[in-house]
Amino acid sequence: MSSHPVPPPFPSVAGEGVPPAWRQVALPTAPPERPRYLQATIDDIGTPLAEVTFVVVDLETTGGSPKDSAITEIGAVKVRGGQVLGEFQTLVDPGREIPPYISVLTGITSMMVAAAPRIDSVLPAFLEFARGTVLVAHNAPFDLGFLRAACEETGTPWPPFASVDTAVLARRLLTRDEVPNCKLGTLAPFFSAETQPCHRALDDARATVDVLHGLFERLGPLGVSSLEELTGLTRQVDPQRRRKRHLAEHVPSGPGVYLFRGPRDQPLYVGTSNDLRTRVRSYFSAGEQRSRMTEMIALAERIEALPCAHDLEAAVRELRLIAEHKPRYNRRSRFPERALWVRLTDEVFPRLSVVRRVRPGAGVFLGPFPDRRAADAAVAAVHESLPLRQCTSRLSLTVLGTACALAGMGRCGAPCTGAQSREDYASIAAVFAAAVDSDPRDLVAPLLDRVERLAAEGRYEDAAVLRDRVAVLVRAVRRRQRLESLATVPEFVIARPDGAGGWQLSVVRRGRLVAAGVAERGRSVRGYLADLRATAETPVGPDDELAASVDETELVLRWMEKPGTRLVDVTGTLASRTPGTGPYNGFLTRVEAGRAERDPFADNRSLGTRAQPDRVAPGQPAPRPARGRGTGRAAARRGRVGPGLASPA
Known part of the structure; x- marks a missing residue:
């Protein structure tokens, strides 16, 4: 009686020497057949989230930069598949005093960390x-930068x-x-986080976990299900944006201004560059990740290029076009008419008021100020120095009223x-007029003396408030x-x-580039x-007033102050009054x-590629992993003022 081998009841799998994306399956048939190969899906290749x-x-740290700050607390939460696997929390002795403004922000004091372990342990x-694991942080460059510096x-x-930045994902999604x-x-309450961030490490980490899970829910419709797709999400180029690259084909090189125009030929965005072609083409690459630019490019139908002689003309043309058309996607200089001025009224007993228009002969004007807060700070500084009336009623010499609390x-x-008397009051108002015109010493000196006195008495917060007001006032006078x-200069060149042996020329009349x-x-x-002057624009308006916007005149001033700039010719007197x-x-x-x-966390740098990506829509292809830059946290806090910070040098 002969015996035959019994085939195994289930297939045996063999994969040695075969790429992991393929499975070699030996079927239980006798006689043996050639192995068959099955291709795995894309989900098998990537790492499922x-x-x-x-x-x-x-x-939590003592400041905003690892170069001069240290870690005071670490909080971490380990999660997988939506489940919390563990938590890590400890205070850290930074080896230095924690600044008071940091203690106010985080609640961590120097005494709390006195017995805490050092970072090396x-x-x-x-x-x-x-x-x-994969590290996750909100504004990851900040936290990971401190950890790398500590290592x-x-x-x-x-x-x-590997790392994931929830701030980047939020901007993307x-x-x-x-x-x-x-x-x-902002994101924690939006995603109904169970823990609200409070500038303590573990609570902020717990809140970030809920934000991360909320963002993951947004990834499903986009087809992002693996770690590789997630890390490459920020570098994805919108196919619709890529298809519009032909709009930049006619743009020339060299300095100038470019306008993106929409379906009704309306300006959507105005920009300037020393190399128009390179700058415009960058809008259709992965390097441009701002969400508002993605929206703008989706609406754009054509690009208009205006070549200019040099960068000053380009910058001036940009300002004028923005002020004229107020493009939707430009953020700055759209409303120059909204600038604020502090006016000393022209009446028997003048007072200070904040206005939007400068009317010749209607008083003394100081400014312009970028916002109401700055204008109010300057007014408060003047009232600290001069006993000007603050009531809004119009006074006369015959009708008398009652005194106020001031x-x-x-x-x-x-x-x-x-x-x-009118004469006594006029002498006080003359101090403000003289400060705006040429000599601010009588106005500013009492304020700086008061700052020094407050600092000497230990009233640092009051000194800081007054000092900042004085700085706003002095900057406004200087401007x-x-x-x-x-x-008042009729013309100068x-x-x-x-850089090629030639000269860039600019003709300016009463502050306007003509x-x-x-x-x-x-x-x-x-x-x-001579030919340039013959074709120059002739400004309109009074001869002693600016013929351009404040922003344009300041562009001219900055161009004049650059190293290498020469004054070729001047009609009239170009000088500043002393002492100024x-x-x-x-x-x-x-x-x-x-x-x-x-402001240890203040960071006004423009956001990098990873920090400001554009949004994506369902159905777009999976992106490739890429690296980028980010930005730190921003949280402004007022600091102390010590003796010696107030007096001018």
Whole structure:
């Protein structure tokens, strides 16, 4: 009796030496057949998000930069498949005093971390907790930057972590109609997070977990289901944007202005560049990730290019076009008419008011100010120095009224009651007029003395408020005097070398650029300038007023102050009145330098590629993984003022 081998009841799988994307299946048939290969799906190739272990981390620090700040707290939550696997939290002794404004922001004081471990003993424990996972943070460059710096400082190798930035994902997946911004404090209530962020590491990490899961729900309609697709999401180029690259084919090189125009030929966006062709083509690449630019390009039907002689003409043309058309997707300089001015009224007993129009002969005007807050700060500084009346009624010499509380406090001479003559009041108002015109010393000196006195008494918060008001006032006076120096000049010509042996020429009349050109190498500058003047624009309006917007005149001023600029010719007098604000340059420099200490998290840099990606729509192809840049946190806090910060150098 012979026996035969019994075939196994189930197929056996063999995959040695075969690429992992293929499965070799040996079928249980006798005699053996040639192996058959089955191609796996794309889900088998990528790492499904449900199987990825994430560690959501948040840090609290003593400042905004790893170069001069340290970690004070680490909080982390480990999650996989929507389930919390563990948490990590510890205070860290930064080895230095925690600034008071940081303690106010986070609630962590120097005494709380006095007995906490140092970072060199905490870091190995955290890295072990996060080993083999994907790190997640809100504004990841901030948190991961501190962790990398700590590893470098302690000599600990930094593991090759993959990372996900929830701020980037939110900018990619949410619209401005849904959330006004992508701060953690805004996203947490939007996604109904169980924990609200409060600038404590573990609570912020828990809130970020809920935000991460809420964002993951938005990935399903986009077909993003793997870690590889998620990390490459921010570099995806919208196919609709890619199809419109032909709009940039006719754009020339060189300096100039470009306009994106919509379906009704209306300007959507106005920009400027020293190389028009390169700049315009960048809008159709992965390098342009701003969501509003993606919306704009989707509406654009054509691109208009306006070549210019040099960068000053391009910048001026851009300002004028933005002010004229107010394109929807431009954010700055759209409404120059909304600038604010502080006016000393022209009446018997003048007072200060904030207005939007400068009317010749209607008083003394100081400004312009970018917003109401700055204008109010300047007004408050003037009232701290001068006992000008603050009531809004119009006073006369015959009808008398009753004194207000300010008169009892000694902050007003009570001209409404007849206690102060017109001549005495006029001498006080003349101090403000003289400060705007040429000499701000009598106006500013009492304020700086008061700042020093408050600081010496230990009233640092009051000193900081007054100091900032003085800085706003001095800047406004300096700006007004700089503009006034050009308003009365009938014409002047400035030139800059073009780098090829020629000269870039600009003709300016009463602060307005009226002609621009380039005298190429070998050509007579004087002869070319005569032709340029003959075709120049003639400004309208009074001879002693600016013929251009404030922004345009300041562009001219900045171009004049660049190294290498030469004054070729001038009609009239081009000078600033003395003493001006020169004695206060040192004071303003110290105030600007102190901003970094008062605003440790302030970061006004433009957002990088990963930090400001465009949104995507369902049905787009899976992106490739890519790296990019991000941005730090922003949280402004007022700091202290010490003695010696107020007096001008």
